[in-house]
Amino acid sequence: MQASIHAVVLPVAGLGTRFLPATKAIPKEMLPVLDKPLIQLAVEEAHKAGIKHVVLVTSASKRAIEDHFDVNFELESTLEQRHKFAMLEAVRSTLPAGMTLSVVRQPKALGLGHAVLCAQPIIGNQPFAVMLPDDLIDDVDGGCLADMVTLYNQQQAFSLAVEDVPRDKTDKYGVVSLDAAGKIVAMVEKPKPDVAPSTLAVVGRYILPGDIFDALTAVKPGAGGEIQLTDGIASLLASHHFRPHRFKGVRYDCGSKLGYLQANVALGLRDAEVGQGFQAWLSDINK
Numbered sequence: 001m002q003a004s005i006h007a008v009v010l011p012v013a014g015l016g017t018r019f020l021p022a023t024k025a026i027p028k029e030m031l032p033v034l035d036k037p038l039i040q041l042a043v044e045e046a047h048k049a050g051i052k053h054v055v056l057v058t059s060a061s062k063r064a065i066e067d068h069f070d071v072n073f074e075l076e077s078t079l080e081q082r083h084k085f086a087m088l089e090a091v092r093s094t095l096p097a098g099m100t101l102s103v104v105r106q107p108k109a110l111g112l113g114h115a116v117l118c119a120q121p122i123i124g125n126q127p128f129a130v131m132l133p134d135d136l137i138d139d140v141d142g143g144c145l146a147d148m149v150t151l152y153n154q155q156q157a158f159s160l161a162v163e164d165v166p167r168d169k170t171d172k173y174g175v176v177s178l179d180a181a182g183k184i185v186a187m188v189e190k191p192k193p194d195v196a197p198s199t200l201a202v203v204g205r206y207i208l209p210g211d212i213f214d215a216l217t218a219v220k221p222g223a224g225g226e227i228q229l230t231d232g233i234a235s236l237l238a239s240h241h242f243r244p245h246r247f248k249g250v251r252y253d254c255g256s257k258l259g260y261l262q263a264n265v266a267l268g269l270r271d272a273e274v275g276q277g278f279q280a281w282l283s284d285i286n287k
């Protein structure tokens with residue numbers, strides 16, 4: 001049996017232009033859903049999947065992400081002196097126990113495929129996971145990536161998380177087509193609705209073979225010099241077994257304003273501290 005999945009790559013070097021001016025000085029991945037930044041929710045999902053090593057692909061303007069997972073000595077000693085132990089624990093456990101963090105820079109935003117390629121010196125030739133933190137998958141069991149790791153362990157199948165989208169939205173996603181046995185046989189980036197091979201869209205969770213790095217190295221850059229992860233995956237489909245993973249729960253596209261608002265409302269409504277008050281207020285303003 002091949003090695004299990006020990007590492008996750010989190011490409012967070014994008015510019016986050018859809019959230020400007022909020023993301024001028026703050027990384028998009030540090031925007032909070034209630035009290036946790038998107039990046040922390042992603043790391044917690046990876047922890048639930050048994051992953052031990054988090055590899056951040058960052059850029060010069062994303063230092064706050066590294067700091068979020070590091071020790072903040074001044075804050076921690078102040079909270080300790082004030083006996084704010086619950087807050088102290090929340091601050092100390094941003095990186096769950098047993099996980100390690102590596103950081104690599106993507107010098108220029110040359111696309112998601114290029115960002116993943118930047119992690120090659122750290123990952124080597126092992127199978128690994130990729131998560132896009134702005135796709136928040138709200139599964140009450142917290143387990144989209146955990147289910148994909150289990151699929152890999154049981155069937156040695158690489159996988160891409162997918163969801164069915166309306167046909168007029170296919171040009172916003174990578175779209176896959178399947179053979180009769182349910183194996184992914186083709187993947188195209190942002191196809192126009194009339195030529196899309198299906199309405200099964202890939203969202204931000206992947207289990208990939210180490211061979212993806214050679215595949216990405218061979219990909220010809222597209223417009224703006226960008227290297228698409230989709231092109232790298234597409235070139236592996238004939239030689240590797242990829243399955244779609246139809247996850248449980250709801251995905252929020254927190255890279256868009258609407259999806260980000262929806263995520264805050266959904267998680268806010270079931271929050272132990274503010275949920276009831278928020279629900280009452282929402283019913284009130286809807287009258």
Ligand code: UTP
Nearest residue numbers: 011012013014015016017018109110111112115
């Ligand atoms: P997006 O397409 O959401 O781009 O990237 P973006 O730059 O973050 O946001 P907008 O569209 O300008 O608002 C999807 C994921 O790929 C990463 C992003 O950080 C995000 O997690 N990415 C994208 C990189 O790490 N490097 C890149 O060159 C491009």
